[in-house]
Amino acid sequence: MSRLKIGPIVQDKPVRMTIELPALVHRDLLDYTQVHGIQTGQKSAPEKLIPPMLERFMATDRGFAKARRENGSAGQLRKGGSE
16 A cells, blocks of 8 residues: 555644535545554544645645745745735
8 A cells, every 4th residue: 555645643733724625525535534544553533634734735835835935934925025
């Protein structure tokens, strides 16, 4: 079986967000959660996998990394680049 892109879940102080997922994405997330549990031996709820998935996605997005380098720090990006 091939390895998933995310490993064990690290506990961190959460920030609450509410999102809506398309039904197909939710079904895929449930399946991913099951495979993740088999590979890591760590049973998790699907919502616990979303943060590391987003973190991995952003860490490997070259366009985002380039824009971040060109526009400064994350704080400057959120404030529209003015500081």
